[in-house]
Amino acid sequence: MRFHTRKWVKPEDLNPNGTLFGGRLLAWIDEEAALYTTIQLENSKVVTKYMSEINFMSSAQQGDIVEIGIGVKKFGKTSLTIHSEVRNKMTRETILTVDNIVMVNLGEDGKPTPHGKTKIEFVKDRLSNA
Structure with missing residues (x-):
């Protein structure tokens, strides 16, 4: 799983x-x-179709920094199933896990459309192939 985003917990959160x-x-x-x-x-044009059970394991306080991790579980014909883990950088504890998040690829008409992808691609690889 790769952790792509960090968020700082502020009073409004x-x-x-x-x-x-x-x-x-x-x-x-x-x-x-x-x-x-x-x-x-x-x-x-992608939408969230489904989120499985969400397991809250710990929390975060104001001033903590949390990291959001995403990993791919499966490529479907029109969808991508991923999982997520959020961890607290300050306490090193896992805050939450989501086992399955199904994201659907939409066409111009707003309906599910095949995406043709079968594996994870990194932007650096796309650039080197261009």
């Missing part, structure tokens, strides 16, 4: 308990999943 609000964290994960899928499928 906290719940009434003074810890990172789960909804904020899920929004960050959803955005990271969309960005990752857009880059992998080379299409900005």
Whole structure:
């Protein structure tokens, strides 16, 4: 799993308990999943279809830095299934895991369309092949 994004926990990210609000964290994960899928499928028209069980394991406080990791599980015909882990850089604890996030590739008509991808590609490899 590669950790692509870091977020600094700020006052506006906290719940009434003074810890990172789960909804904020899920929004960050959803955005990271969309960005990752857009880059992998080379299409900005992707949507989240499904998120499996979300397992909260620890929390984060104001001032902590969290990292969001994404890994590919499976390439489907019109989808990409990924998993995510979020960890606290300050405490080194895993905050949350999501086993399956299904992202769907859309065509110009807004309907699922085949993406033709079968493996992870890195931008540096695409540039060297150009």
